[in-house]
Amino acid sequence: MTAPLFTRVAIVGFGLIGSSIARCVAEYPGLAGDVVCIDRSQAVCDRVMELGLAATASPDPALAATADLVVLATPIGAFADLGAVICPHLKPGTILTDVGSVKQSVLRDIGPHVPEGVHFIPGHPLAGTEHSGPDAGFAALFKNRWCILTPPPGANPDAVEKLAAFWRGCGSQLEMMEPGHHDRVLAITSHLPHLIAYTIVGTATDLEDHLKSEVIRFSASGFRDFTRIAASDPVMWRDIFLNNREAVLEVIQRFTEDLTALQRAIRWGEGEKLEELFTRTRAIRRSIIDARQA
Numbered sequence: 422m423t424a425p426l427f428t429r430v431a432i433v434g435f436g437l438i439g440s441s442i443a444r445c446v447a448e449y450p451g452l453a454g455d456v457v458c459i460d461r462s463q464a465v466c467d468r469v470m471e472l473g474l475a476a477t478a479s480p481d482p483a484l485a486a487t488a489d490l491v492v493l494a495t496p497i498g499a500f501a502d503l504g505a506v507i508c509p510h511l512k513p514g515t516i517l518t519d520v521g522s523v524k525q526s527v528l529r530d531i532g533p534h535v536p537e538g539v540h541f542i543p544g545h546p547l548a549g550t551e552h553s554g555p556d557a558g559f560a561a562l563f564k565n566r567w568c569i570l571t572p573p574p575g576a577n578p579d580a581v582e583k584l585a586a587f588w589r590g591c592g593s594q595l596e597m598m599e600p601g602h603h604d605r606v607l608a609i610t611s612h613l614p615h616l617i618a619y620t621i622v623g624t625a626t627d628l629e630d631h632l633k634s635e636v637i638r639f640s641a642s643g644f645r646d647f648t649r650i651a652a653s654d655p656v657m658w659r660d661i662f663l664n665n666r667e668a669v670l671e672v673i674q675r676f677t678e679d680l681t682a683l684q685r686a687i688r689w690g691e692g693e694k695l696e697e698l699f700t701r702t703r704a705i706r707r708s709i710i711d712a713r714q715a
C-alpha cells in the first residue's frame with residue numbers, strides 16, 4: 422500500500438468545511454494518515470470526538486506542530502489572530518493552507534506570521550451550504566466543484582502540486598488564480614448574490630405583519646430560494662464583506678446602475694429592453710448547465 426499524501430492534517434475551525442474535509446480523509450483512501458481538530462470551542466471539540474471525525478481534538482494551537490498539512494477553516498475575520506497563535510508551532514516543510522472565501526485579506530493577515538520553511542498556499546473550495554458546525558459536513562461536498570488555489574509568487578511547485586492532489590482526492594477540480602482576480606470573480610459570482618438575498622429577505626421582514634405572513638405562505642414563487650441563501654452564517658458573511666470591500670463595492674455600483682436601467686425600462690414600458698435582457702440571462706443559465714455546475 423502506498424503512503425498517504427499527508428501523515429496528519431490539522432483542521433483549525435471544525436465547522437461545515439473543516440468537518441467535510443475530515444470526512445473526505447476518512448472516506449477517500451490515500452489523502453492522510455489521520456486528522457486532528459483545533460477549535461476554540463470545547464463543545465465543538467467534544468462533538469468532533471463523539472462523531473469520530475478526528476484522532477484528537479483540542480483548543481490548543483500547539484497541536485498544529487504534529488501535522489504536515491494545516492488547514493485554517495474558521496471565519497476569515499479570525500485569521501490575523503489565528504496566524505499569530507498557530508504559525509509559531511509549524512515545523513519546516515509543513516503546508517499551511519486555508520479555505521477562506523476572500524484571498525487578498527488572507528495573504529495580508531496570515532502572510533507575515535508564516536515561518537521560514539513553511540509552505541503557505543491559500544485556497545478556496547467553491548462549495549458550501551447554508552448550514553454550519555461539525556454535524557453539517559459531508560464528504561461529497563467538494564465532488565465536481567472547483568477549488569481555487571492562490572499560491573504566492575515563489576511558492577514551492579511540489580508543495581502546490583501536493584495540495585492540489587489532496588483537493589483532487591476530495592473530488593474537486595483545481596484552478597490557480599492570482600488573489601486579486603479571485604476576489605473580483607467571487608464578488609460577482611458569490612458575494613453580490615448573497616448581498617441581494619440578504620437585502621430581499623431583509624425587505625420582506627420589514628413589511629407589515631399581514632403582508633409578511635403572505636410572503637411566507639406563498640414563498641415558493643421565488644422568495645424561498647433567496648431565504649436559503651440568506652440563512653447562511655452571519656459571522657462568516659460579515660467577514661467576507663468587510664474583507665472584500667473594494668471588489669464588492671465595485672460590483673454593487675455596477676449592479677445599482679443596471680437595476681436603475683431596468684427600473685426605467687419598466688416605467689417607460691420598454692418591453693423589448695426587458696425581453697432582450699431576459700433572453701441573454703437565460704443563455705447564461707444554459708451555459709452553467711452545460712458546464713455541469715448547476
Ligand code: NAP
Nearest residue numbers: 434436437438461462495496497499521522549550553554
Ligand atoms: P462554520 O461551520 O461556522 O465553522 C467555523 C468553525 O470555526 C466553528 O466551529 C467556530 O467555532 C470555529 N472558530 C471560529 N473562530 C475560531 C478561532 N479563532 N479558533 C478556532 N476555531 C474558531 O464555518 P464554515 O461554513 O465551515 O466556514 C469556514 C470557512 O470556510 C470560512 O472562512 C468561510 O469563508 C469558508 N467557506 C465557507 C463556505 C460555506 O458555504 N459555508 C464555502 C467555502 C468557503 P464557534 O462555533 O465557537 O464560533
